[in-house]
Every structure is written in C-alpha cells, then in structure tokens.
Amino acid sequence: MTTTTAPTLMQQGQGWFSKAENWLDARGKGAWIAAMVLGFIFFWPLGLALLAYMIWSKRMFNGSCKSRRHSPTFNSSGNSAFDAYKADTLKRLEEEQGAFEAFLQRLRDAKDKSEFDAFMEDRAKNAKSDDSAEA
Structure with missing residues (x-):
C-alpha cells in the first residue's frame, strides 16, 4: 500500500x-x-x-449599489437593557434623519421659489422696458 x-x-x-x-x-x-x-x-x-x-x-x-435606507437589523448582545437602548437610539436617529431631510427639502423648495420669483420679476421688467422702448 x-x-x-x-x-x-x-x-x-x-x-x-x-x-x-x-x-x-x-x-x-x-x-x-x-x-x-x-x-x-x-x-x-x-x-x-x-x-x-x-x-x-x-x-x-x-447589493453595494442598492439603497441602504432600510431599518438596520442587529444581533442581540445578550443584554436586554442594552438592546432596548440601542433600538430606541436607532429609532430616534432615523426619526431625526427624516426630519432633517424634510427640512432640507423645504429649504430647496424655498430657494427654488425665490429663484422662480426673481426670474418672473426680471421677465416682467424686461417686458415693461420692451413695451416702453417700442412706444
């Protein structure tokens, strides 16, 4: 063998x-x-x-390109008090992130509106000056 x-x-x-x-x-x-x-x-x-x-x-x-906006899952540490604290903290942070994103969206909307209003005022001034130049 x-x-x-x-x-x-x-x-x-x-x-x-x-x-x-x-x-x-x-x-x-x-x-x-x-x-x-x-x-x-x-x-x-x-x-x-x-x-x-x-x-x-x-x-x-x-999956690296997929959205990571889902609630994070975590394994239990074995300490129920810590796990509850961790879950509450993550929930609070997600709520704060949502509120901050809503705030940013309101800022973007306000900026867009002010830019549009400025454009319309500019357009109205140009129309008035064109009308007075033609007369």
Whole structure:
C-alpha cells in the first residue's frame, strides 16, 4: 500500500480559479472591474468572459449599489437593557434623519421659489422696458 504525501487538487479543496476568485472577492468589486478592464486590454475575449462571469455570478450587482435606507437589523448582545437602548437610539436617529431631510427639502423648495420669483420679476421688467422702448 502506497500513500502519497502531495495533496491532489481535490484534497486541497481549491484550484487556481477558486483561489483567484477568493483573492478578487477579498479586494472587492473594484478588483473585479480592474481585472475585467485588464482582460479587455490584453485579450478582449478574456475581458468579455470576466464580464459575463461577473454578471452570471451576480458579482456585478452584489447589493453595494442598492439603497441602504432600510431599518438596520442587529444581533442581540445578550443584554436586554442594552438592546432596548440601542433600538430606541436607532429609532430616534432615523426619526431625526427624516426630519432633517424634510427640512432640507423645504429649504430647496424655498430657494427654488425665490429663484422662480426673481426670474418672473426680471421677465416682467424686461417686458415693461420692451413695451416702453417700442412706444
């Protein structure tokens, strides 16, 4: 009976492709995009293959671009008083954020209205000066 000490590819659990994939995953979406661009530069079918793989494996749209406006979920710390405090604080901060965004929207609306009113006044002055110049 002979045993081999060199691990085979299946015993290692990862081939070169899996190692490269894990290396790129550890560095984020930017590394995948850089690899794809380099693939297009050096050998366009490789870049195309990377793009197809990124779309197929959903690495291109992995949720980093999705809105993060949902209520945050957190694991229990084991201390119910702290968890209640944390939940109340997060709720208060979300309410304050909503109020601040509403305030900013009111400011934008007021600025838009003042700019529009100034435009209309300018337009009326120009119309009056055109009428008096024609007469």
